[in-house]
Amino acid sequence: MKKTLSVLFMLSLCFVLIVPSIGAQGVSSEGKSGEYLVQFNGPVNHGLLTAFGVSEEDVFHEFNALPVVHLQLTEKQAFGLSNHPKIKYLEENAEVQALGQTVPWGIPHVQGTDAHGEGYTGNGVKVAILDTGIDNTHEDLNVQPNGHSVFSDADNSDPFYDGSGHGTHVAGTVAALNNNLGVLGVAYDAELYAVKVLNNSGSGSYAGIAEGIEWSIENGMDIINMSLGGSHSSSILKEFCDLAYDSGILLVAAAGNSGNRGGNNDSVGYPAKYDSVIAVAAVDENNNRASFSSTGPAVELSAPGVRVLSTVPGNDYASYNGTSMASPHVAGVAALIWAEKPELSNVELRELLRATAINLGGSNQYGYGLVQALDAIEYTGSGGGNGGGQDDDDSGSGRPGNGRP
Structure with missing residues (x-):
């Protein structure tokens, strides 16, 4: 004697990695400062950062594997760097929460x-x-x-x-x-x-x-x-x-x-x-x-x-x-x-x-x-x-x- 066991498959639920939205705000004014990740086209150009008014105290970490710098920028600095040909990516440092x-x-x-x-x-x-x-x-x-x-x-x-x-x-x-x-x-x-x-x-x-x-x-x-x-x-x-x-x-x-x-x-x-x-x-x-x-x-x-x-x-x-x-x-x-x-x-x-x-x-x-x-x-x-x-x-x-x- 056999039976078939039926189950109702409902909505699959998975974990959510929560990432706050990164605002694409207008950054043409000095504005408030925030943390950013900047990747260069080629080696990190410290002279370029200095030219945009970035001091050593503003740099939190310089990565080795890629030409990326974690630093603090004003909105005006971020706007200027984001449009420079030597900058590949400029992103706000978004927060994440652990998988729950x-x-x-x-x-x-x-x-x-x-x-x-x-x-x-x-x-x-x-x-x-x-x-x-x-x-x-x-x-x-x-x-x-x-x-x-x-x-x-x-x-x-x-x-x-x-x-x-x-x-x-x-x-x-x-x-x-x-x-x-x-x-x-x-x-x-x-x-x-x-x-x-x-x-x-x-x-x-x-x-x-x-x-x-x-x-x-x-x-x-x-x-x-x-x-x-x-x-x-x-x-x-x-x-x-x-x-x-x-x-x-x-x-x-x-x-x-x-x-x-x-x-x-x-x-x-x-x-x-x-x-x-x-x-x-x-x-x-x-x-x-x-x-x-x-x-x-x-x-x-x-x-x-x-x-x-x-x-x-x-x-x-x-x-x-x-x-x-x-x-x-x-x-x-x-x-x-x-x-x-x-x-x-x-x-x-x-x-x-x-x-x-x-x-x-x-x-x-x-x-x-x-x-x-x-x-x-x-x-x-x-x-x-x-x-x-x-x-x-x-x-x-x-x-x-x-x-x-």
Whole structure:
């Protein structure tokens, strides 16, 4: 049984190098002085500069590689030099600003930035991204060197080649680096693992997902994110999900994009619908359910899934819509919490996510509500959340990757 995962590619957003406009002002009068770069046709002619009244104190730097001088000029001097045949270029010394890091709206929406401010970054938590692969050359991602692909053909056998871009986008939401460029992930110090279970067209099979889950168990993953799904159940896929959950792994999956505008159908896909998996619905910036977000009793948590900016292959960035974008927000929040509270079992962590979620409305649409990272880390109360989701039996204690049974 195969499925095709569709994502809506929206406006690509890149960094902006901000350069103030250089005014081509009239410079026929003495006017105020400013900094300029002057390039000569041939060697720097100091006599020419002196002839125009430029003193040694006005010269800040003389370059060696090109006959260029950085100096201070009045508007009158600049006008005269700019028209001299021995001057090749005369430009005002414009300022620039460093490339900046964008914080996608979803990160503070789930209290990711609040948690970062308190020193919580998800350090050491292993997150397997079961998807179309992850571009490990992206400068905004730190992808671990050991990954896995369930495919053997040349086009899809490399887990670090993401022909779709979907897996790279998901990975960035979980853990894009805090490096003053690009975007910021929810748990930027978490460890990302590429597990390619969908091909470059975004298609895969339940057998492939099961293989990816098995690899995650065998390689000590803490969290599995599955921004994928199909409409049919599989007893064997359920067994693999249950096996991973019983081994102490937290499984998070997209609820699906088969919702209707009224939000009154039962359309959560698989594997999200299994009791051992957290099904995540999508909301917008106003905490309204996205009209495409699947609904039903299995919905457990909500997270940002509309106009989500994240990484895509080729050191690029784009905004996507979908519950595929909501799921990694929850995986990232879980990583933040587990790094700070490694003694929690996956079941206890799941209960904590529920207990601290913000109630947004009907449980079939929102589950327990919007996940909140810092509230969960600082939570000292007891009791359940705000409705929705499934009941679970306790299993194991502590993160599977931290040496606890």
